[in-house]
Amino acid sequence: MADPEAVAEDLDALIDDLDYLPGHFHLEMQLNFEPRSPASLRARDLKLQREGLRQELALAAALPRRSAVRHLLGACAFYLEELDEARESFLQVAREDPGNLNAWANLAHVYGRLGQEEEEEACAARLAGLMGLAADADSEADGDAHARAARCLAEQGYAHGFDVGCASPEERARVLAAGITLYDKALSYGQQAIEIAKDQPPILNRLAKIFHFLGKQDMAIGTCNMALDILRDPELNWQAYCTRAKVHVRAYLHDLERVKMGLGGMPDRNHLACAKADLEEVVKVCPGLKTYLDIGQVYYYMGVDAMRELLAVDEAALNQALVFLAKAGELELGATLPELQLLRGKCLRIKGEEANAAACFKRVVELDDAGCSHPEGFGCLLEALLAQWSQAQLSDGELGREVDAWLRRAQGKYPAARLRQELQRVWRGHTGEVLGLARALVAQGRPALVRLLFETMEREGEGEGAGAGAPRGRRAFSF
The missing domain is CATH 1.25.40.10 (Tetratricopeptide repeat domain)
Known part of the structure; x- marks a missing residue:
């Protein structure tokens, strides 16, 4: 077996020369970075991505595409702490395509996590041989070396389209641009x-x-x-x-x-x-x-x-x-999925099922990530509660308790500026109901909650966050 230290040195030299590294776990994808969302939400996103990949695998006829999908399935399993499944995904690629560079690099990474050092070293040695570094390289690193490099880079480029955890469209665009760069390198190695x-x-x-x-x-x-x-x-x-x-x-x-x-x-x-x-x-x-x-x-x-x-x-x-x-x-x-609950709640509201709609919108607020910049679910919830109250389906006391609980929950979930804009939208569309809510809250001895609600409305008169057609110079409320 090749000396692991020598293999590592040779690999570093080759990487400096070729400007690429086999494997998926070093790629500059959000998948490989420290997660910014809670573990449960991260797991949800990984499982959703895995479901789509399994669907793609079932319909993939060509070997190159199957290998690319299996690498991603293995990566998802790895980050879901399903290491045996991850190992099996990469092993399947290696069985179908023994010259696949990413398969051996990914297997070495999984074996390292499992603490199986001998298997990890064997995979590293196999990778070195395929890349022309081992003593018996002549038997393995033949004229297909460029094709293997092209395949390696193309599979990595493919992976960027399935990244998990991007926080903004700009971040998503950066990931995709990095994937396109890898595709360009793949084409240059493959001379096509x-x-x-x-x-x-x-x-x-x-x-x-x-x-x-x-x-x-x-x-x-x-x-x-x-x-x-x-x-x-x-x-x-x-x-x-x-x-x-x-x-x-x-x-x-x-x-x-x-x-x-x-x-x-x-x-x-x-x-x-x-x-x-x-x-x-x-x-x-x-x-x-x-x-x-x-x-x-x-x-x-x-x-x-x-x-x-x-x-x-x-x-x-x-x-x-x-x-x-x-x-x-x-x-x-x-x-x-919060988007599913939001859409279902909207449909139910239109059909007049305000209570069921409110339940959906509450679920949206619960499911949204902390820091989510789309508080539409909370705004829809507030509208549904106001509708129930105006139709005498909720008492003044019930409405006050609901608004108190869910507004405070929303404050801990959404950025203040976005929450302010959503409250202003509700205010403009339901001015009469909101004023009625304020009177009911004052009667219940909840002036602090009223101030919390209306402090954002006062800012609207100053132009902060006001949308097109918003009323200007609205008289400030004091309770």
Whole structure:
């Protein structure tokens, strides 16, 4: 067996020369950094990613793609502390592709964590041989060395598209840019221009997803169309349908936000029709949590008025949204997704089921990560509670206790500026109810809570965080 210290020195020299390192656990992905979210939420995100990867593995025909997916499954298992499963994933790659550099590097990492030093050293020696460092390198490091390096880098680039734990779109873009850099290196080692992608739907689908994340939606649509021109069968090419649907939904929501700010005309609902057609194809052959959630979202927006979401325009579409959301909720991880609960609560509110809607919104607040910058669930909860109170479904005392408990919980969950903006949105849309709430709280002897609620409203008159059309110079309240 090769001297481990000598092998390590040789590996360092090769890395300096080639500017790459086999394995997935050193990559600059959020997956490999110290988690910023609680362990339970981190585990939820890893399990969601693993579910999608297992779906991809079931449909992956080509060996290179299977290997890339198995590496990611192994990484997810590793960070879920399922080390035996992680080891088996990497071993499976090594069995199918004995020259796979990432397999031996990843196995060495897992064996190191397990404290199995002999196995770790054996994997390191095998890796050294494949990279042309061992004494018997001539028998292993042949003319395929460049192809192995290209495969190693391409698998690493592929992994960046499945990162877990990015806190912002900017962070996500940095991760994807790093993945593209690795793909570029892979192409240079393999001495192939990107021309190979033109006839390869899996490669086209990865490119389309990257374009989508980077905001280049026209390129994403065009790339999806190229993939579907080659392979239209949704069972074999469901990724292209899913990505194209996501692009259409994003386009609709982008236009919707613009019109709400007074910057454009009504959003084109044809985007929803296109997304629905694509997702209907997918859900027939590849049902799953994300697909149910995506198509449920499309049906929700088809069922409500664009400007006044509390107004139903298509009751059948809303009912269909609830059907798909219920299917998603039946799956293992469905109850852990705040976006599912938010969408379900919105549907129930429109149908007049305020109590059930409020229960969904409470769950959203519970499930949101600490520091989450989207307090919409709390705002919807406050609206649902006000609606119940105005319909005499809650007494003054019950309303006061609910608002007190959930406002304090929201303060510990969301950034103050974002929570302020959400409270201002509720204030502008429900001024009468909020004033009634204030009077009820004062009557209950809760002036401190009233001040807490209205201190943000006073700032609105100063222009801080006020949205388009917000009232100015509103008289300050004192109780």
